[in-house]
Amino acid sequence: MSDSSSPRAAVATRESEGAALLRSLTPLLTEWLPRQRWFAGKGRPVSGFALVAATELLPCAEGAAPGLLHLLVRARQPGGPEQTHPVPADCYQLLLGVRPALPPPLAGSLIGHPADGPLRGRTVYEALHDPRLAAVLLERLCSPGRMGPLSFQRERGTTIPRGLPPRPLSVEQSNSSVVYGDRFILKLFRRVSPGVNPDLELPLALARAGSGRVPAPAAWFEARPGKGAEGGGEGDEPMTLGVLQPFLPGTADGWQLALRSLASHGDFTGPARALGQAIAEVHTTLAQALPVTALRRRQLEFIASGMNERLEAAAAAVPALRPYRGRLHTVFNAVADLGRSGRAWSAQRIHGDLHLGQALCAGDTDRWSIIDFEGEPARPIAERRRPQPVVRDIAGILRSFDYAACQHARGSAREAGWAREWAEKNRDAYCSGYADASGADPRDEAVLLRAYETDKAVYEVLYEARHRPAWLAIPMSAIQRLADT
Secondary structure, eight states, X not given: OOOTTSGGGHHHXXXXXXXXXXXXXXXXXXXXXXXXXXXXXXXXXXXXXXXXXXXXXXXXXXXXXXXXXXXXXXXXXXXXXXXXXXXXXXXXEEEEEEESSOOGGGGGXXXXXXXXXXXXXXXXXXXXXXXXXXXXXXXXXXXXXXXXTEEEEEOTTOOOOTTOOEEEOSOOSSEXXXXXXXXXXXXXXXXXXXXXXXXXXXXXHHHHTTOSSSOOOOEEEEEOOOTTOTTOOOTTSOEEEEEEEEOOTTEEEHHHHHHHHHHTTOXXXXXXXXXXHHHHHHHHHHHHHSOOEEEOHHHHHHHHHHHXXXXXXXXXXXXXXXXXXXXXXXXXXXXXXXXXXXXXXXXXOOOSSOOGGGEEEETTSOOEEEOXXXXXXXXXXXXXXXXXXXXXXXXXXXXXXXXXXXXXXXXXXXXXXXXXXXXHHHHHHHXXXXXXXXXXXXXXXXXXXXXXXXXXXXHHHHHHHHHOGGGTXXXXXXXXXXXXX
């Protein structure tokens, strides 16, 4: 493995060349980056970029062979009219292929042609769609070591076969994924920040504690740009860039399975109960492997305050929410009131963004695996790593059952009653399964559970109003129910 003195890491160590590279790429990235599904700053123009780090994973010199350039850049964007303070610039991980010209199969991956700088006259494109370049990432993970600011690590005792053919997944959300030979999947985090990503930290802790509920991380890589990076603010904390885990072929996620059950009017209570047991096992193992704390008056008031603030922000953007504000504030304030009365709850590391799509089931079995421990990507890593009550995860699955039922019944009054009954049965089965495995029934924590379910529904209202207005009735039905409970 090359180190920072290697010619392949030269772009990362020559400041003047890095500045020239960024200047030449800025016009291309300004147009290309906002079009990517994983770009978080949609709706605000990009005013410029700052280079955090640049590393040549394969040489980008003149010649027919493709080069591979790894970039960390901060995208500068002005805040909206509601912003009263500077908006931090998001840092993005980019993997750029460099060729003299693109072969036809890669034509859709084009980013552009730099007019000047070290890549003048070359063709720059999204590297993950090039099998030769995607294979380089697996090769680096097979051979742990450093390359400039990048560090590639492999879990002890793990064997990763070389030469597995890469296949990028077409579903792009906040991350990008590449499957290697149906054996491993590499998740690449696109928006990155200092601190260990929970999607590495938590599965690693679970696997090392003997849990069979998660695909165990086999390898990962990170960056340490250092305090002197042009982008600023990175410090000495590593930035998790990607995690390689076993791929689970032949599985379906809980959302797909729930919709199939609804379509066939099937009984889903068995899988729902088994899912509750699986989540309870994950929570129990996390509590044994990582610190646990107590939430008392001050922390509970802080939680309730955050819920109330999110409600006000959502109501300002979605008029349909406004008639329910008073009753929903009462739901959240009940949590603070219990804190003032002396009540406390245990808090620990949790999944943080749990829904049916984050649970995979193999074949006709009820054996569940849990994936995607990243939490809500829009929130800071420090916040996502904060201990929280387990009922937040439980509320996420409960909302997911409601969502599946409402989506199935949309526009069909005949199906609405049956779908509502389906959701209630599976919500109960899920909670019963959780109680069986943990010894604690989440339904006994009615105040906290209702608050977290309501907070999730408020988030859903804002999301659907912005992205899928035709779906707004789904979370609004939950708002009406929760406000009247």
